Amino acid sequence: MLTYTIRRFLLALLTIWAISVLAFAIIQLPPGDYVTAYIAQLASSGVDVTPEFAENLRQQYGLDSPIWVQYLKWMEQISRGNFGRSLEWRAPVLDMIGDRLWLTMAVSVSAVLFTWGLALPIGIYSAVRQYSIADYIFTFIGFIGLAVPSFLLALILLYLGFRYFDANIGGLFSPEYQLADWSLGKVWDLIKHLPLPAIILGMAGTAQLIRIMRANLLDELRKPYVITARAKGMSEFRLILKYPVRAALNPFVSTLGYLFPFIISGSIIVALVLSLPTIGPLLLRSLVAQDIFLAGTIVLFLGIMTVFGTFISDILLMWVDPRIRFERRE
Amino acid sequence: MTQAKPPVKRSAFDSQFDPAPSTTAAEERVSVATQWQLMWWRFRKHRLAMISGIVIAAFYLVAIGADFLAYADPHKTEAFRSLIAPQPIHFFDEGRFSPHVFGLVGKRDPRTFKRVYEPDPEQKIPLRLFAEGYEYKFLGLFKTNRHLIGVDGGLAEEAIFLLGTDQLGRDLWSRMMIACRLSLTIGLAGVTLSLVLGVLLGGISGLYGGAIDTLIQRVIEILRSIPTIPLWMGLAAAMPRDWGVVQVYFAITVILSLIGWTDLARVVRGRFLALREEDFVLAAELAGVSQMRIILRHMVPSFLSHIIAATTLALPNMIISETALSFLGLGLRPPAVSWGVLLQDAQNIQTVAISPWLLSAALPVIVVILAFNFLGDGLRDAADPYG
Numbered sequence: 001m002l003t004y005t006i007r008r009f010l011l012a013l014l015t016i017w018a019i020s021v022l023a024f025a026i027i028q029l030p031p032g033d034y035v036t037a038y039i040a041q042l043a044s045s046g047v048d049v050t051p052e053f054a055e056n057l058r059q060q061y062g063l064d065s066p067i068w069v070q071y072l073k074w075m076e077q078i079s080r081g082n083f084g085r086s087l088e089w090r091a092p093v094l095d096m097i098g099d100r101l102w103l104t105m106a107v108s109v110s111a112v113l114f115t116w117g118l119a120l121p122i123g124i125y126s127a128v129r130q131y132s133i134a135d136y137i138f139t140f141i142g143f144i145g146l147a148v149p150s151f152l153l154a155l156i157l158l159y160l161g162f163r164y165f166d167a168n169i170g171g172l173f174s175p176e177y178q179l180a181d182w183s184l185g186k187v188w189d190l191i192k193h194l195p196l197p198a199i200i201l202g203m204a205g206t207a208q209l210i211r212i213m214r215a216n217l218l219d220e221l222r223k224p225y226v227i228t229a230r231a232k233g234m235s236e237f238r239l240i241l242k243y244p245v246r247a248a249l250n251p252f253v254s255t256l257g258y259l260f261p262f263i264i265s266g267s268i269i270v271a272l273v274l275s276l277p278t279i280g281p282l283l284l285r286s287l288v289a290q291d292i293f294l295a296g297t298i299v300l301f302l303g304i305m306t307v308f309g310t311f312i313s314d315i316l317l318m319w320v321d322p323r324i325r326f327e328r329r330e
Numbered sequence: 331m332t333q334a335k336p337p338v339k340r341s342a343f344d345s346q347f348d349p350a351p352s353t354t355a356a357e358e359r360v361s362v363a364t365q366w367q368l369m370w371w372r373f374r375k376h377r378l379a380m381i382s383g384i385v386i387a388a389f390y391l392v393a394i395g396a397d398f399l400a401y402a403d404p405h406k407t408e409a410f411r412s413l414i415a416p417q418p419i420h421f422f423d424e425g426r427f428s429p430h431v432f433g434l435v436g437k438r439d440p441r442t443f444k445r446v447y448e449p450d451p452e453q454k455i456p457l458r459l460f461a462e463g464y465e466y467k468f469l470g471l472f473k474t475n476r477h478l479i480g481v482d483g484g485l486a487e488e489a490i491f492l493l494g495t496d497q498l499g500r501d502l503w504s505r506m507m508i509a510c511r512l513s514l515t516i517g518l519a520g521v522t523l524s525l526v527l528g529v530l531l532g533g534i535s536g537l538y539g540g541a542i543d544t545l546i547q548r549v550i551e552i553l554r555s556i557p558t559i560p561l562w563m564g565l566a567a568a569m570p571r572d573w574g575v576v577q578v579y580f581a582i583t584v585i586l587s588l589i590g591w592t593d594l595a596r597v598v599r600g601r602f603l604a605l606r607e608e609d610f611v612l613a614a615e616l617a618g619v620s621q622m623r624i625i626l627r628h629m630v631p632s633f634l635s636h637i638i639a640a641t642t643l644a645l646p647n648m649i650i651s652e653t654a655l656s657f658l659g660l661g662l663r664p665p666a667v668s669w670g671v672l673l674q675d676a677q678n679i680q681t682v683a684i685s686p687w688l689l690s691a692a693l694p695v696i697v698v699i700l701a702f703n704f705l706g707d708g709l710r711d712a713a714d715p716y717g
Contacts, residue, residue, distance in 0.1 A: 015552045022556070026564030147700035149650045151657060152692050155676060162683045170679070258554060265559035269654055273677070283560060284658060287567035299560050310555045 004318060012311045019303030023296045024071045038087070074296065084293035088286070093297045097279065101301055103172060103190075104267060104278040108305075110194045111201035111263045119206045123213025124245060127221065130214075138210060145207035150266045154200045154273040170274040172197070197274055201266050205259050216248035250317070260309035264302055369635060372712040379708020382701035389698055393510040397466040400504035401477045401486040404667060406464075408487070410436070411499035413685050414447045417491045419457065430454045431490055455489045458482050494687040496675050505667050506691055512668040514698070516579060517648035520586035521641055527587060528594025529637070535595065536602025537625075543599075550592045558589050562651065566660035575666045582661055586648050597640040601633035635713035643706035646699040653695055669695050 035057045039049045065073075077084060083093040126135045148156075158170060171178075177189045220226070221244055229239050271280030279298055286295040360368070373379060392399060414434065421429050433453030439446050461480025468474050480486045493502040535546040565585045569578060605611060614624050655661030656670025657677070664671060672691035676682050682689055 011548065011551065014548070015555050018552050019556055022561065023564070026561070026568060143700060143703070146703060147646075147696050149654060149695070149699075151654060152673075152695065155673075155679075155682070155689065156692065158679050159682050159686060159689065162679060163686070261555055261557045265557040268557075268559045268563070269658060272658065284563065284660075287563055287660075295564070299564060302557050302560050306557050307555055 005315065008311060008314045012307045015307050016304055019307070020075065020300055021071070023299035023303065024067075024074060026295075026299065028067055028070075028292075074293075078300075083297045086286070086291055086294040088289045088291040088294070093294050096282065096294060097297060097301065100277060100279045100282055101305075103276070104264070104271075104280070104302075105305060106190065106194065107172075107197050107201065107271075107276065107278055108260070108263050108267050108309075110198040111205075111267070112259060112309075114195075114198040115202040115205040115209060115259065115263075118202070119209035119213060122206075123210045124217060124240070126210065126214045127217035127248075128240060130218065142207035142210050145203040148203070150200050150204060151269045151273050153203060154197075154270045157196070157200065158274065170276070172276050172278075197267075197270060197276060200270055200274075201263050204266075205262060209259075213248060216250075217244055220244035220248050258310075260313065261306045264306050264309075268302075365631075365635075369712045373708055376708035376711060378704045379711075382704035382708070385697065385701040386705060389510060389514060389694070389701075392507060393514050394469065396507040396511055397468065398476070399478050400501075400507040401461075401463055401479050401490055402501035402504040403464040403487065404500060404505045404508045405665060406487065406500065408499035411487075411495050412445070412497055414491045414495045414499075415685070416494040416502075416687050417449060419490075419492070420454075423454065429457045431457065433489070434491075455481055455484070457490070461486065493690050494685070496672075496688060497681075502672070502687060502690060505672060506669075506694065509667045509669050509672055509691065510694070512579070512662060512666060513649060513652060513670070513695075516583060516586075516652050516662075516668070517645045519579075519583045520590060520648040520652075521645050523583060524587035524590035524594055524644065525637070525641055527591035529598050531591065532595030532598030533602060533625075536599035536606070546595070547599075550595060553589060553592050558651075559654065561589075562586075562655060563658065563660055566655055566658075575662070578662055578666070582652060582655065585655075586651050590644055590648060593644055594637070594640055597636060598633070601636055602629070605629050605632060635709070639706055639709035639713045642702060642709050645706075646702040649695065649699060649702075 035054055038057070039054055042049050074084070083097075085091065086093050086096050089096055122138050126138050129135055172190055172193045173186065174189050174193075177186045180186055221240075223244075226239065226244055229243070230236075267276075267278060268280035268283060270276070271278040272284060275281070279302065283295065283298045283302075285291075286298065363371070417431055417434070419429055419431055421427060423430060431454075432449035432451055433455055434447040435450045435453075436445055436447050438444070457479050458481070459479060460476050461482065462475045463477040463480045463486050465473055465475045477486070479490065481489045487501060491501065491503075493506065495501055496505070531546055535543045562585055565588075566582070569581050573581070611624060611628060614628055619627075652661055652668065653670035653673065656663075656668055657673045659674060662668045662671055669691045673689075673695075676688040676691075
């Protein structure tokens with residue numbers, strides 16, 4: 001069990017390293033650098049820029065050294081807790097990201113909770129009452145959830161809300177709390193706004209999990225031990241929840257590892273549609289402006305968050321599934 | 331799985347023969363049927379998958395004949411026709427069959443000063459089939475200007491607005507037809523590339539095992555735990571702004587397959603591992619068949635069907651990804667027309683609230699994804715006809 005945890009942990013570290021390299025590489029790919037973009041911006045507003053000025057800027061930001069040196073410098077700064085400054089906003093990257101990162105996490109975690117909270121009971125119900133009307137309805141909704149990409153769902157819901165309820169359902173805060181400092185009222189306001197993005201983000205995952213849960217449980221319910229338990233007069237409720245559900249849960253948990261990256265991914269683009277004050281819109285903007293430290297830090301943080309979520313789900317899986325707990329390496 | 335199940339039972343056979351001899355006749359047919367025949371029979375039972383297959387075929391036909399089905403030049407902008415609402419075709423005129431559309435009268439809304447268009451029932455513009463319109467190259471082979479519908483002696487651009495127009499006055503129906511091409515083929519291209527990568531790396535992984543297998547599996551695990559959209563956004567933003575449509579198209583394909591191959595590699599590896607233990611592979615080995623021949627002649631045919639199913643299931647993800655990237659403005663860019671590019675106009679909720687028809691490109695996206703999912707499900711069930 002300990003070996004398993006350690007192995008997972010090492011893999012997680014390796015993944016984070018790979019993400020940091022990828023994040024840095026992506027940001028270095030576009031032709032030109034921030035200074036080119038900045039100078040173009042200055043030139044368009046009528047300011048004359050001398051080549052010496054550009055060279056100075058490059059040196060100041062360390063843009064003139066080779067890429068791998070820049071990467072090492074970046075990593076060194078990060079290890080000291082300095083994530084650099086946003087070139088575009090002229091503010092420390094951490095200040096830019098701060099709240100947005102927490103909000104992204106709040107949205108993603110609530111989407112995962114929503115997915116689980118809904119998929120589990122519906123999956124069990126659909127399996128136990130197979131071919132009932134409710135089963136068909138859930139299956140149908142599930143397929144729709146699977147087929148409608150989350151950002152389209154967000155667009156459609158936004159339109160419907162606008163059209164028929166005359167309400168803007170985007171955002172995470174009511175106008176009066178938008179710029180306010182954190183308080184109990186603001187947190188409550190956030191909680192009130194969370195369900196919609198959570199539903200939109202969790203829809204596809206929920207649909208998938210319902211189908212997995214239903215199929216697994218159907219397989220379990222046909223096994224002889226269920227019949228034996230029923231013949232012995234065990235109450236139907238306990239009979240289903242005690243063993244078959246637990247056995248059917250294994251593949252269910254193992255998909256959580258992929259659910260998390262999926263939801264974080266989706267949250268980026270849904271945030272743009274719903275204008276959520278999360279990290280998505282900032283990432284898009286920083287990528288377009290080639291704001292390297294900001295974009296790099298965001299991709300890195302998103303990656304770390306995902307790896308962390310996956311790691312937790314691995315540990316959960318180990319706890320649920322004894323076969324993994326006592327796994328021997330072949 | 332229960333044992334001793336009759337391989338295939340089919341109502342089509344029962345109705346053809348008497349009950350008693352029918353089973354033997356059916357059984358005989360089943361026992362001599364090839365693997366592909368068995369798969370086809372099983373696939374046919376999956377009605378939803380059959381329908382989905384037809385829907386998908388129809389979509390690809392639309393992609394081929396897009397210019398013929400369009401009636402207005404998809405790239406021609408006209409400020410006077412900005413944001414016209416969809417106008418229906420009226421099929422009957424005073425009880426007589428004569429398809430026509432009403433002429434539109436542009437007015438200024440006295441309160442909002444917005445330009446609005448109202449149909450004028452007095453002004454009837456007759457439609458005709460196979461009318462002349464803008465010139466295009468059919469299948470890229472020969473020039474023609476025939477379109478499915480059009481207006482006699484006039485410009486279709488000025489009369490027909492099946493799905494309305496966008497901000498620049500371009501006809502949405504025509505653009506949606508053309509968009510089928512890029513949206514449907516970019517998925518195919520992406521899936522082909524992932525298939526090559528997946529079969530190659532998955533095959534190596536399953537065949538050799540050991541350290542290579544571990545390495546490839548770790549790489550897959552790492553790739554899969556990276557959130558894809560930020561990664562794609564980064565890569566897409568890195569594309570030079572001055573690239574042409576074709577270059578961007580291929581770049582997007584490569585970006586999409588970067589993650590896409592991992593799923594296929596897993597399927598291939600799993601099949602390889604399972605088949606390596608099979609008796610017929612051992613028999614072939616003992617008979618002295620070369621390894622290459624065992625793989626190509628004996629192993630590949632028995633998991634080809636699984637790969638086809640996995641490929642079909644990978645396609646909708648590609649289409650969603652392309653749509654999402656283009657929607658963000660990081661994927662295909664105008665003048666290229668894809669569903670994602672069309673949906674870019676619908677990014678602003680104020681615009682959508684006033685002109686909801688801009689959202690209509692969402693419909694084909696949803697239908698195609700649903701159809702591919704059903705088809706893939708059916709294929710997966712049929713892939714193992716002996717199960």
